[in-house]
Amino acid sequence: MRAHEAGALHGQAGDRGPAWLRRPDDVDALVPQLWARNVSKVDGVVTVAGESVTDLAEEFGTPLYVLDEDDFRTRARAFRDAFEGCEVYYAGKSFLCVATARWVEEEGLSLDVCTGGELAVALRAGFPPERLALHGNNKSVAELRRALEAGVGRIIVDSLEEIDRLVALTAETGREAAVMVRVTAGVEAHTHEYISTSHEDQKFGFSIADGAAFEAVSRIVAAQRPGEGGLRFLGLHFVPPEMDLGGGFGIAYTTQDDPRSPAELADSLLGIVHAECRALDVAVPHLSIEPGRAIVGPTTFTLYEVGTVKSVGLDGGASRRYVAVDGGMSDNVRPALYSADYSCTLASRRSEAPAVLSRVVGKHCESGDIVVKDEYLPGDVAAGDLLAVPGTGAYCRSLASTYNHVPRAAVVAVRDGEEAIRADHFEGARDRAIMGQKRESLAMSEEEKELTAYHEAGHALCAALLPTADPLHKVTIIPR
Numbered sequence: 487m488r489a490h491e492a493g494a495l496h497g498q499a500g501d502r503g504p505a506w507l508r509r510p511d512d513v514d515a516l517v518p519q520l521w522a523r524n525v526s527k528v529d530g531v532v533t534v535a536g537e538s539v540t541d542l543a544e545e546f547g548t549p550l551y552v553l554d555e556d557d558f559r560t561r562a563r564a565f566r567d568a569f570e571g572c573e574v575y576y577a578g579k580s581f582l583c584v585a586t587a588r589w590v591e592e593e594g595l596s597l598d599v600c601t602g603g604e605l606a607v608a609l610r611a612g613f614p615p616e617r618l619a620l621h622g623n624n625k626s627v628a629e630l631r632r633a634l635e636a637g638v639g640r641i642i643v644d645s646l647e648e649i650d651r652l653v654a655l656t657a658e659t660g661r662e663a664a665v666m667v668r669v670t671a672g673v674e675a676h677t678h679e680y681i682s683t684s685h686e687d688q689k690f691g692f693s694i695a696d697g698a699a700f701e702a703v704s705r706i707v708a709a710q711r712p713g714e715g716g717l718r719f720l721g722l723h724f725v726p727p728e729m730d731l732g733g734g735f736g737i738a739y740t741t742q743d744d745p746r747s748p749a750e751l752a753d754s755l756l757g758i759v760h761a762e763c764r765a766l767d768v769a770v771p772h773l774s775i776e777p778g779r780a781i782v783g784p785t786t787f788t789l790y791e792v793g794t795v796k797s798v799g800l801d802g803g804a805s806r807r808y809v810a811v812d813g814g815m816s817d818n819v820r821p822a823l824y825s826a827d828y829s830c831t832l833a834s835r836r837s838e839a840p841a842v843l844s845r846v847v848g849k850h851c852e853s854g855d856i857v858v859k860d861e862y863l864p865g866d867v868a869a870g871d872l873l874a875v876p877g878t879g880a881y882c883r884s885l886a887s888t889y890n891h892v893p894r895a896a897v898v899a900v901r902d903g904e905e906a907i908r909a910d911h912f913e914g915a916r917d918r919a920i921m922g923q924k925r926e927s928l929a930m931s932e933e934e935k936e937l938t939a940y941h942e943a944g945h946a947l948c949a950a951l952l953p954t955a956d957p958l959h960k961v962t963i964i965p966r
Contacts (some may be wrong), residue, residue, distance in 0.1 A: 496822065497632050499872040500898035502804075503843050503860035504741035511932055513832075513841040513864050518874035519738045520783045520876040521830055524900075530836025530875050532787075535900045539833050540787050542898060548872070548894040549813030550789040551883055555589065556901050558785040558879075561748075563592040565777050568748035569756070575619055577733050579603050580880035584684060586782070596639070598776050602629040609834025621668075628653055640720055642666045642730075646692060649717075650703050654713045664718045665706055666730060667692060669699045708827050731755055731768045733776035739877045740829045745780070750948035761800030779880035788817060788895070790857070792871045793849065807844045809867055814855045815850010817895045818875070818882045820930055822854040829857045837864035846873065 514530055524535040524820050532539045534554050542552060565574050575598040576590045582604055588611050591596050597613055599605045600621035607617055615637040622629070625643040631653055633641055643649055643665050652663045668691040692699040707715040720728045736745040746754070756773070763770045791813035797805045820826035830846055842864035848855040857873060867873075 488669070502682050503740075503862075505740075506740070507742070507860055507862070509841055511864055513839075514836055515861055517741055517829065520740070520784070521787065522557035522876075523560065524554045524556055525787070527638050530832070530834075532831065532833040532872075534787075535902055537900050539874060542900075543789055543834075543872055545789065546898055547898050548789050548791045549811070549817050550873075551786050551817070551878065551895055551897040552789055553782075553786045553897060553899040554574060554901070555785075555899045558586070558782060559589055560592055561781045561785065562590060562595055565781065566749040568752040569773075569775055571773075572756075573772070573774035574783060575730075575774055575776045577776045578608065579621075579884060580778030581782045581786075581882075582607055582883055583897070584611040587613050591617070593626075596774075596909055598778075602626070602632060604637070605629070605632060605636070615639065623691075625651075627655070627957075630655055630663075631659075634659055634663060640664050642668050643702065643706070644668050644703065646705065649702060649709070651708045652717060653661045653705075656709075656717060660715045662715050664720055664752075665704065666728065667699060667702050668711055669694050680877055723906075727771055727776065729771040730774045730776065731759075733778055735777050735778070735780035735879075737780055737877055740827050742827070748777075748780070751772065753860060768923050783880035786882075787874045787876045787883065788878040789814065789916055790873045792867060792869050792873060796867060809844050809846045809863065809873070811846060811851060811873060812849055813858060813895060814857055814888045815852060816848070816850060816852045816892045819879060819885050819887070820877055821856045821859065822852070823885075826856045827860075828875050828877060830863070830873050830875045832864055832867060832871060833874035837866055839864040839866035841865070849892070880891070 514527065516525065516527055516532075522534065525845075526533055528538070534552055535556065542550060543796055562576065572771065575588075575594055575596045578587070578599045578672055584600070584607060587608050588595060591611070591613050596617040596619065597608055598619045599608055605618070605620060615943070616639040618633075618636075618638045619640045619642060620629070620633045620638050621642050621644075625633075625641075625644075625648055630648070634655055641652065643652070647667075651920045652665065655661075656663050659960045670688070670691040670693050692702045694700075697806055703719065706717050710719065712718075733912065736743065737752060738745055759773065760770055790813050792809055792811055794810045795807065797807050799805050815822045818828075821828065842860055842865040844856040844858075844867070845856065846861060848857055863873075883895070883897060888894060914943075
């Protein structure tokens with residue numbers, strides 16, 4: 487089929503989706519590989535660990551990120567166990583708050599952070615600094631200084647300027663910086679160019695091919711002063727004595743995806759490393775990996791409320807059904823940024839209506855504000871229904887914005903089907919409302935009443951990224 491003049495979004499007829507998308511036999515059924523392990527449907531209503539989305543929406547509003555804590559922990563353990571003898575760093579950029587940092591620590595993983603902000607969250611969570619790695623292509627002097635003061639276990643250097651900064655800081659502080667060198671191996675991944683990070687023409691790392699990596703290692707080795715501070719060379723981020731294989735492991739966003747399990751990844755990656763080391767007659771380095779999305783991605787779905795439904799006539803007598811929800815690119819920019827595909831389901835009731843190909847869109851003033859490009863939904867989906875989009879644990883909240891001044895969605899972590907909340911407050915009266923008090927009973931100005939009435943639609947305002955350590959607290963709100 488020839489390309490559509492208006493672009494790829496308009497190239498398919500509204501009643502015919504992509505080749506991989508099949509009309510479901512049961513439009514109400516969940517596709518198990520897309521959802522967290524404790525998600526199911528009861529009488530058509532999506533539940534997570536026994537908690538119904540209708541109850542969650544009533545209490546916390548929508549849009550809402552709903553996270554299965556047990557699923558997160560199980561996936562973290564699966565990587566830890568599969569890569570036994572290796573260091574497993576959870577990639578915090580995918581989704582990080584104090585709660586998840588503590589889960590990562592409790593499950594025996596290390597933690598990778600890439601800014602001073604992520605480092606601050608990790609330290610606030612009490613994460614052991616020696617199990618932290620600091621990434622980033624443009625670390626400031628202040629960020630590097632804080633990493634040295636905290637005793638971060640490794641710093642992955644990304645530029646010659648950064649090496650110079652570390653040399654100066656270690657001389658000033660008398661502290662030693664354990665460093666790895668991030669290199670680009672000239673590998674082209676078959677993915678969107680914005681998330682491909684190992685080819686030559688991009689901002690990350692030192693090229694092996696043009697000699698930049700050799701120069702970086704030479705400078706680091708020259709700056710080593712054992713016992714006197716300075717730099718300590720650990721190895722290359724991507725050989726001996728240590729080698730970090732990175733991350734980027736996939737998950738199932740739709741039925742076209744068939745990701746490998748942690749055990750399969752370990753067999754493949756470790757097998758390659760050991761075979762190459764034998765061929766080169768070198769010792770196998772200490773290995774590390776950085777899964778992020780593969781741990782948190784499937785643990786979370788985003789819950790939306792439908793606002794409008796309309797059919798738009800297309801060429802040739804076709805039409806497309808648009809289902810608009812109360813979130814969009816502010817809570818998941820990946821479809822707009824990467825053309826990422828997602829799935830969804832009617833979450834609040836059972837439907838006997840036939841499946842109709844639909845496009846789920848957000849409420850923002852952008853034509854590219856698409857949540858799910860193509861999905862079969864019941865033909866009777868209407869305003870007030872809830873939709874759930876799985877696989878939104880990674881790079882959704884962490885890339886979220888307040889575009890069009892839409893408040894950020896809250897995050898709720900659920901375990902064991904019991905509900906209790908613990909959150910630090912800020913701005914006084916507005917926040918007490920999330921703990922069950924009526925807003926009308928609070929002493930607020932008319933301006934405050936207007937603002938909080940808007941937030942009543944489902945956006946809990948909390949300041950601290952505080953989880954609960956109390957086993958009686960089964961549902962934790964993870965504030966913004």
